[in-house]
Structure formats: C-alpha cells, structure tokens
Amino acid sequence: MDGGEQTTSGLNEWFTTPPQPDADAVRPKVGRSGGRGARWAIAGALVLLVGAAALLGALAWHNNERAEAWRASFAALQVEHDAALSANEDLADANGELSDRVRQLSSDLESSQEDVAGLEGRLSDLAQEKAGVEDEREFISIFAERLAEVAVAYDELAGMFRTCVREQSTFTDMMIDFDLYWNTGTTYLVSEQAVATGEACGEAEAYLVEIRRYVDSLSQ
Amino acid sequence: MSIPCRSNSIALGLLAGLALSCAEPPPEAVPTGEARENVVTVDELPEAPGELRSEAVERVLRQATLRVRTRGCFGVSTGSAFAVSDRVIVTNRHVIDNDAGIQVTSWDGRTWQADLVAAAVYEDLALVRIDGTLPVALAFSSTYASGDSVTVVGYPGGRRITLSHGSIVDDVSGTVFSEPGRVIRVDAAIEQGTSGGPLVNTDGEVVAVVFGLETSSGYGLAIPINTLLDVADAEAFLRVDPVC
Numbered sequence: 001m002d003g004g005e006q007t008t009s010g011l012n013e014w015f016t017t018p019p020q021p022d023a024d025a026v027r028p029k030v031g032r033s034g035g036r037g038a039r040w041a042i043a044g045a046l047v048l049l050v051g052a053a054a055l056l057g058a059l060a061w062h063n064n065e066r067a068e069a070w071r072a073s074f075a076a077l078q079v080e081h082d083a084a085l086s087a088n089e090d091l092a093d094a095n096g097e098l099s100d101r102v103r104q105l106s107s108d109l110e111s112s113q114e115d116v117a118g119l120e121g122r123l124s125d126l127a128q129e130k131a132g133v134e135d136e137r138e139f140i141s142i143f144a145e146r147l148a149e150v151a152v153a154y155d156e157l158a159g160m161f162r163t164c165v166r167e168q169s170t171f172t173d174m175m176i177d178f179d180l181y182w183n184t185g186t187t188y189l190v191s192e193q194a195v196a197t198g199e200a201c202g203e204a205e206a207y208l209v210e211i212r213r214y215v216d217s218l219s220q
Numbered sequence: 221m222s223i224p225c226r227s228n229s230i231a232l233g234l235l236a237g238l239a240l241s242c243a244e245p246p247p248e249a250v251p252t253g254e255a256r257e258n259v260v261t262v263d264e265l266p267e268a269p270g271e272l273r274s275e276a277v278e279r280v281l282r283q284a285t286l287r288v289r290t291r292g293c294f295g296v297s298t299g300s301a302f303a304v305s306d307r308v309i310v311t312n313r314h315v316i317d318n319d320a321g322i323q324v325t326s327w328d329g330r331t332w333q334a335d336l337v338a339a340a341v342y343e344d345l346a347l348v349r350i351d352g353t354l355p356v357a358l359a360f361s362s363t364y365a366s367g368d369s370v371t372v373v374g375y376p377g378g379r380r381i382t383l384s385h386g387s388i389v390d391d392v393s394g395t396v397f398s399e400p401g402r403v404i405r406v407d408a409a410i411e412q413g414t415s416g417g418p419l420v421n422t423d424g425e426v427v428a429v430v431f432g433l434e435t436s437s438g439y440g441l442a443i444p445i446n447t448l449l450d451v452a453d454a455e456a457f458l459r460v461d462p463v464c
Contacts, residue, residue, distance in 0.1 A: 131289070139295060142292070
C-alpha cells in the first residue's frame with residue numbers, strides 16, 4: 001500500500017503540480033547530456049500517461065459493454081420473469097379450474113355410483129319379481145298338467161260308473177223277471193250278475209276315492 | 221391369491237369334465253379350468269384398498285351365486301348354487317331331487333336351462349351344467365379355522381339374493397346330519413332356500429357348500445369344499461334324469 005500511495009502521490013504531482021521553472025534547473029550545470037535525459041524522462045512519462053489513459057478508456061469501454069450486456073440480460077430476465085409470473089398465474093387459474101373440475105367429476109362419479117347402485121338394486125328387485133312370476137307360472141303349469149290328468153281320470157271314472165249303471169240295470173231287469181230264472185233253474189245267472197254289478201260299481205267307487213285323494217294332495 | 225391345497229383350475233376342469241362325462245355323447249366341448257373364456261374369478265380382481273376390494277368381491281359373489289328353480293312333479297322349489305366354471309354350477313342334491321326341469325337364474329334376472337344334472341351318491345352335493353355361459357366363477361380354498369370370518373350367499377325363501385356375514389364355529393362329524401364327511405358349523409344366518417349357496421372367506425373363495433340348519437343350535441351347516449373335490453376325484457357323481 002505504501003507503494004500505491006507513493007504512485008498516487010507521484011501522479012498527483014504530475015497532474016496537480018506542474019513543474020515550475022527553476023532558474024537553477026534551466027541553467028545547465030553540466031552541459032548538453034543532462035537536458036537530453038530530462039526530455040527522455042518527460043517523453044516516457046507522456047507515453048506512460050497515454051498508455052494509462054488508453055488502458056483506463058479500454059477498461060471503461062469494456063465495463064460499459066458489460067453493463068449494457070447485463071442490462072440487456074436483466075431486461076430479458078425481467079421479461080421472462082413477468083412471463084413466468086403470468087404463466088404461473090395462468091397455471092394457478094388452470095389448477096383451480098382443474099381442481100373444481102376434479103371435484104365436480106368426483107361428485108358426478110359419486111352420484112353415478114349411487115345411480116348404479118340404485119339401478120342394480122332396482123334390477124335385483126325386478127329380477128326377483130320376474131323369478132317369483134316364473135315360479136307361479138311354473139306352479140300353475142304343473143297344476144294345469146295335474147288337473148288335466150284329473151280330467152282324464154274323471155272321464156275314465158265316468159265310463160266305469162256307466163258300466164256300473166249298465167250292470168245294475170241288467171241286474172234290476174233280472175230281478176224283475178226273477179220268476180222266469182227260478183222256473184228255469186238259472187238263478188245262478190242272477191247271482192253272477194249281482195257279483196258283476198258289485199265288482200263294477202266297487203271298482204268305480206274305489207277309483208273315485210283314489211281320485212279324491214289325488215286331488216286333495218294337489219290342493220296341499 | 222393362492223389356493224392352499226389344490227389347483228383351482230384343475231378342480232374346475234375336473235368338475236366340468238365330470239359333468240360332461242355323464243352325457244352320451246357330449247353335446248359340445250365344455251371349457252375347462254385351463255381355458256375359461258368370459259370368466260372372471262375373484263382372485264383375478266385388481267388389488268384395491270380394503271373397502272373397494274370388499275365391494276368388488278361382493279359384486280363377484282352376487283354374480284356367481286345363482287337361484288335354482290326345480291320344477292317337481294307336484295310343485296316348484298327353489299335353492300341356491302354357485303358357478304365353478306362358465307357352464308357348471310354346484311348345488312345340493314336335495315335341491316335338485318325329484319326334478320322335472322331345472323332353471324337357473326342370476327341376480328339380474330337372466331335365466332338358463334339345465335341340460336345335465338349329476339348328483340353325489342352319499343353327499344348332499346350336485347353338479348348342474350347349463351345351456352349358456354356364466355360370466356363369473358368362484359375360486360376355492362380348502363383351508364379354514366374356527367373363528368374365520370365367512371359370508372353365506374344365497375336366495376333365502378327364493379327371494380332376492382343376500383349376503384349373510386358370520387364366522388366358522390367349528391367342524392364336526394357329519395354323521396348326525398346324514399353326511400359321510402366333516403361338516404362346518406357357522407353362525408351366519410341361514411334360511412331355507414340358501415341351500416346350495418357358497419360359504420366364502422374374506423377373499424371371496426368358496427370354503428364350503430351350505431346344505432342345512434342345525435335346529436338345536438341354529439347354526440348353519442356346510443359341506444367343506446374338500447369333500448366336493450374328493451367326490452369329484454372319485455368320480456362319484458351320477459347322472460340324474462327327470463322323474464316326471
């Protein structure tokens with residue numbers, strides 16, 4: 001630092017303290033060689049001064065250039081920053097909208113799930129009703145088949161009773177003409193007819209009982 | 221999800237094959253466990269958090285559990301069943317006894333006709349092959365323990381499908397229930413009409429086939445899935461023809 005201060009002090013001397021004419025210095029004391037040295041010193045000092053000025057100028061120009069570049073960069077960054085801020089705000093808005101949309105979709109989804117659950121419940125109820133109706137239809141179908149069987153059985157029964165009545169009628173006629181059978185010694189024919197009548201009517205009555213039992217089982 | 225004891229696909233294939241083997245000649249090829257198209261089992265459901273998975277499992281259970289209508293000679297009876305492949309369902313023998321025609325209905329009202337019925341000789345088990353394609357089949361699990369949470373799925377009284385939750389009480393000798401093997405007792409609510417429905421664990425795997433109710437205790441009774449697989453292994457399902 002001492003050297004720097006000395007240098008500054010030296011420069012100040014050059015700029016602030018112009019050399020004063022000195023009668024002793026102007027007057028050559030030792031001939032021409034002493035004046036030439038002073039001129040070289042002055043010229044060297046001037047060269048140094050010009051060099052320093054050029055260096056400082058170059059430094060200043062370079063600093064200015066860098067400052068301009070930084071200003072340009074700053075301006076660009078400012079623009080980018082503003083754009084980023086704007087984009088951020090847009091994103092925030094979009095995010096808000098998306099959040100609202102997601103909430104809405106979640107709500108819609110929940111509602112849809114409830115709808116689906118409701119529809120599934122309704123579908124299950126309808127399926128149950130359908131199954132119940134089909135059960136009844138099957139039951140009625142079975143009952144109709146059994147009733148058809150009963151109708152056929154009653155038809156057979158009617159035939160059996162007709163046989164019974166016919167045999168009874170024959171037996172009654174024979175009883176009316178019993179004297180004839182007695183006189184001819186053929187009363188065994190009347191007896192046989194009585195047996196046949198009893199068998200035919202008994203068979204019909206037994207079948208009737210069977211049919212009634214079957215019908216009773218159906219009603220249970 | 222692993223099947224602890226046996227391969228589910230082998231069991232399904234076996235059951236489907238057995239049902240098919242009863243028919244002479246087989247009307248068409250039945251997809252087996254190895255090639256089950258249009259079938260989604262519970263264990264194929266995507267992993268999901270508890271509640272969602274539980275809902276998904278229940279949905280599959282509803283889809284795979286079927287209502288069986290048996291047209292008898294003198295009336296109609298109903299029971300439950302569950303799908304083990306896309307054409308074969310499992311139910312109880314007493315559900316299909318004295319049948320003159322069996323119809324199978326899903327929870328959403330679709331109806332199929334049974335085209336082949338086979339019943340176990342001694343156990344209250346039966347297989348029914350239908351004339352269509354079922355959307356979902358259930359997986360099996362042959363492991364269970366007292367206290368395990370289970371669900372009974374079925375159509376009590378022939379009404380709409382229900383899922384009844386409870387737990388396994390124990391397993392006992394089935395002799396007093398006319399069953400040759402072991403019988404699982406559960407405290408889940410069971411009604412007439414639930415017979416043939418699946419007893420499933422929390423993963424939706426079938427542990428047993430519900431078949432009755434112990435009147436003295438009120439416990440539900442179910443035949444372990446092992447018994448079903450044993451009967452299938454022994455080829456002890458015999459074809460059942462309509463009686464009237």
